[in-house]
Amino acid sequence: MLLTPRTKPSRPKSVRIAVAVLAATTSAALLAASAPQPAAPLGIGDRLFPHLGNPGYDVTSYDIAFTYHGDNSKPLDALTKIDARVTAPLERVNLDFTHGKVRSVEVNGAAADFTTAGEDLVVTPHARVQPGERLRIAVRHTSDPVSRDVEGGWVRTGDGLAMANQADVAHRVFPCNDHPADKAQFTFRVTAPKGLTAVANGLPLAEERRADTTTWAYRTRHPMATELAQVSIGRSTVLHRTGPYRLPVRDVVPTKDRKQLEPWLKKTPDQISWMEDKVGRYPFETYGVLVADARTGFELETQTLSLFEKELFTRPEFPEWYVESIMVHELAHQWFGDSVSPATWSDLWLNEGHATWYEALYAEEKARQPLEKRMRYAYRLSDSWRAAGGPPAAPKGPRPGEKISIFRPVVYDGSALVLYALRQEIGRSDFEAVERAWVHTYRDGNATTADFVRLASEVSGRNLDGFFDAWLYGAKTPPMPGHPDWTSTPPEKKAASGKK
Template identity: 70%
Template structure:
């Protein structure tokens, strides 16, 4: 007796076949691009061209509904596509317009397309998911008194949205943020159309970057905020985001940004992006953070807690300098972080020196005295210590701040101020909107110096001990009082009050910035 029709029997056979295939496939596993410090970040086989991120915000206790659309191109044949993603629930996934199977493996989301992907072909991914703002202390969304902000550096963007979470894969971004009436949403880039439904229960805000951006530099701010508009050098649009209640008292600080940009442009050339501003949030982060076109600051920095004006301005310049060093020119690997933080610290120190408040030479001498102990604690500047098994990496340590700025000081001492200035301008000019690493910097510096600087820079970059400082035999060996990472910004507060060298961006050894 025939129990099923031929059509139903065929469907059942097909379903059984799919079940069998799923059963024999190996379980998904997290991948990475082999970064020495974050080996499972990033994913091989494709290059992301753009992200289109949609978030619907309700409150800080409720996961945001989100849609991530990724446009990419494969670089090799792929049977599966790995994305970095955690702290959210996936509802559905599509690859090139067809439903795709999705599974989690570690902090990877593994997609199996309906059909294998060929190399060199377009890749279009749509993922409907949630994004959880409830903090776990490992970065991503940062709760503020009235909403949210983002702090994705170094390895936390994938705790907000599915992505290829490594700075080597930069892409363009579009943000669409829906928030209840009375709140303002701001993101990296230029504002687009704002949609206000008739019921006025919520507003959707749109922003687009005009330059490619690393995932760790993404920023979304939602809160009871005011956006203050201004104009910088060459007509550059400025927009600052502050709590509405703080608007008047913060105005003197906001007015300093145009002068800071002009100061930086005199040293390294034109500002590299479409706009700039500061986001001053009511949040306890323990750090300030460069996010592309919109730098994040704790409101406490500006609230008269004993920080002298010169120190606050130098911190503002530090984050601004990152727009060139770290944002426009992005590190090829996380071991190249010294190029970000060393340069930002260098211009921070140079600015304070220009104000006559804290001399560059004094700061570098004191850094030199602590350099060997910084290297012992955190590794050399261009090869920071990797995390021990089962531990989080303490990447943001003094050795990549003042310890790395010390390399730049040594380079200037070795090749002269004019050649050094040419190196700086050429570095941000030739690598604008791109990625570059330590070898690229050594090569460029050698070209400007007219001789191979590899032997000179090698011990500065990778040595366990600090070389002798050119032009300063009186400095002696690099030994002195311990400069632990815990003295970073927390110590800088007291240091600034006493006139000692500030050290920005980290409140402690394990703070992510």
């Protein structure tokens, strides 16, 4: 995710825990009481979002059907099917879901009782499920695109809908295990009135036309976190082109804006080639740009189909190099954040720091925007960013009612600064080897900050624990290797100067 600058200030809408251990711990606590306990919201213990995700099972796949009735102010009808593997004995199964009406639930083909607790849908099978069993859950529900209290989930566009589920609002769209630690395969089936087009993550499976409606089906070939799900419905045109190694590239744009946007869209194949030169082959089955006629305040790395505001490409004050670098930011996320997903939300710096790094590197190489100048500026502000948002790998929690507020400057340029310091410390060759090894070793999985520290130490042949401890967890920014003259403005002096 990357915030979009505004001409006038506006409120920004702004990103594998040890699941088995946490699940076993939580399940043991649940089973300790002999009498049945009341339904309660659960979580897997994420430091920033403690009630996000659910213990006791691992989702292997989602099959989600939406029926859109042509009015983006009305709920969609939906059926979410979840295939999961049980990892601990469960009398109840908690799913993350809210902001929709549940009509029925089935577990393994039989009707099941259900209730709600907090933002959880709590399902009671007829019998306790045991570790190793397959769990098949089918939930008939509505999915409401209208929200007055939470930002994200469905985004209403000028002609339909799109999704923006980061950081933890996928469960306002469909029932799920809403934490990036539990990645799964996805199938989407979308029915919409004639004249509209639906597109989702992955590749098309089928398209069935009827007199008044069309149903599209899409499926991912790689596991995906719930926050990265994407469904677009609108008066759209799907444009096809070919990327490196014959990669299918498809862009989804408002039909009326097709010609205006084409000069930007045709840049994508070369941008993919540039990223592949840096870190290796593109990790998924397709890529493309989804342009939404909406004011979101951000761009978003939804897997295989990145979401962009239309005005990013139409505002005249944005120079060409800047727009291209933002496109590369979201593209870089396909490796860093999508393919290699964070194990916890405290590992967010690995997503945004890397995407910002390649955004800045692209601007340097393609538009002569010096990386060192940007990093020196970030260094000057780094102490203030750390004071406001915490250090990169131990960010402060979100503000009340603003969960997406974890996307602060410290996880963008403040974390790219850590990567710059690492390159200064171990040299360009070893740094580039670390980057390639990272996306190769943890492809299609989850990884932690500790994993990155360990890998960097192995590749460079040095113990980097002390270096990373200072740069990732320190309240103050350490000295920059190779630049002893760089200084960071203390927070109190920055405030006194009136700078923002």
